[in-house]
Amino acid sequence: MSGKLFVCPTPIGNLEDITLRVLRVLREADLIAAEDTRHTRKLLSHFQIHTPLWSYHQYSHPERKEELLRQLREGRRVALVTDAGTPGLSDPGAELIRSALEEGLSVEVLPGPSAxxxxxxxxxxxxxxxxxxxxxxxxxxxxxxxxxxxxxxxxxxxxxxxxxxxxxxxxxxxxxxxxxxxxxxxxxxxxxxxxxxxxxxxxxxxxxxxxxxxxxxxxxGAAAQTEAAAEEEVLAEVQRLLAEGKTKRAAVKAAARRCGWTARAVYSLVLKRTTSP
The missing domain is CATH 3.30.950.10 (Tetrapyrrole methylase, C-terminal domain)
Structure with a gap:
């Protein structure tokens, strides 16, 4: 019977951010595959966890990944951790997760800290x-x-x-x-x-x-910048019309027609800007 790969998020700074579920899995696992065993050993020591540690990082020999997969095939529970945050994001854990899934092995991703x-x-x-x-x-x-x-x-x-x-x-x-x-x-x-x-x-x-x-x-994103520029264009048009002597109501309606906005949207924008600190 095959084992299971547990993807375990660890704190990105504050040790209090680790979850009770992750602590339980780290204690119950047969082994922990860590990006940096020295870093992870400090975390385990803090929570008095004594599960065996294996190193698994971007410079690991391909045989290390194969050995971890063999452990899973033989029914062992492997906990995967990175130095901080959720494994699989910009770290070698993604390759192990992908290989396990391709073999039809069980993978369970736990929620937790993410920068x-x-x-x-x-x-x-x-x-x-x-x-x-x-x-x-x-x-x-x-x-x-x-x-x-x-x-x-x-x-x-x-x-x-x-x-x-x-x-x-x-x-x-x-x-x-x-x-x-x-x-x-x-x-x-x-x-x-x-x-x-x-x-x-x-x-x-x-x-x-x-x-x-x-x-x-x-x-x-570029869309947000474009939207901001459009807002400034609408506000500038309202100000120009007010400077010509139009009432606020007339300026809002005219600006809406010229800029392709609804009068309600222009009025809301003007109100938001005039009430902002």
């Missing part, structure tokens, strides 16, 4: 549609940026602190300096920081405050 979702929700940007790009590739870097320039969904990226400034500069060059961004650093940790502003403002801020720790970038 992608945490940063996305904290960004204040549109969460209805988004795309996760992981780390930008070393090869084909600029080609990927050209594609991101046209991406209309909110974009989530990972970046290392020593490459952040260069990445912000390249993003500003391809996506525009006024594209809004949230830079989330050290999420859930004591020194958590979330910078929100434009790419230009982010670049200046991190020039003065060199970043440290894990970083997640959240960028507004």
């Amino acid at each position: 992608v979702v945490t940063a996305l929700v904290a960004s204040g940007l549109d969460t209805r549609r988004f795309v996760f790009e992981g780390f930008l590739p070393r090869e084909g870097y600029r080609k990927r940026l050209e594609l991101l320039r046209l991406e209309d969904r909110t974009i989530v990226l990972f970046e290392a602190p020593h490459r952040l400034l260069r990445t912000l500069e390249e993003l500003a060059r391809y996506l525009g300096e006024e594209r809004r961004v949230a830079v989330a650093r050290e999420l859930t940790k004591v020194h958590e920081e979330i910078f929100r502003g434009t790419l230009s403002e982010a670049r200046e801020y991190f020039k003065a405050h060199p970043p440290r720790g894990e970083i997640t970038l959240v960028l507004e």
Whole structure:
């Protein structure tokens, strides 16, 4: 009887974020496949878990994956963990999960911490549609940026602190300096920081405050930027008509006709802007 691969999210910073279910699975597993056994051993020690640890990372020999699959075929329970967050996102766990599924082996994914979702929700940007790009590739870097320039969904990226400034500069060059961004650093940790502003403002801020720790970038999509530009165009038209002496009601109706909006939508936009702090 085949075993089961348990995909176990671990805290991205705060140890209190681990779930009771993950702790139970880690205790009951026959072995734990970890991206960095030294890092995971600290986590297990904190919760007094003594399950055997196997290393499994991007530099592991292919035989290690095959050995883990053999353990599953022989009925053992294998818990897969990454250094932080949910395995399978920008780490080698994805390959083991895929191979297990292709063989028809049982895979159970547990819910838990994720820097992608945490940063996305904290960004204040549109969460209805988004795309996760992981780390930008070393090869084909600029080609990927050209594609991101046209991406209309909110974009989530990972970046290392020593490459952040260069990445912000390249993003500003391809996506525009006024594209809004949230830079989330050290999420859930004591020194958590979330910078929100434009790419230009982010670049200046991190020039003065060199970043440290894990970083997640959240960028507004092209559609959001286009929508914002359209709003500014409508507001400018309303202001122009008011300056000509029209009443607010007449200016709203005329702006709506000229810009292809409904009068109610224009009025709501004007009201929102005039009541905003």
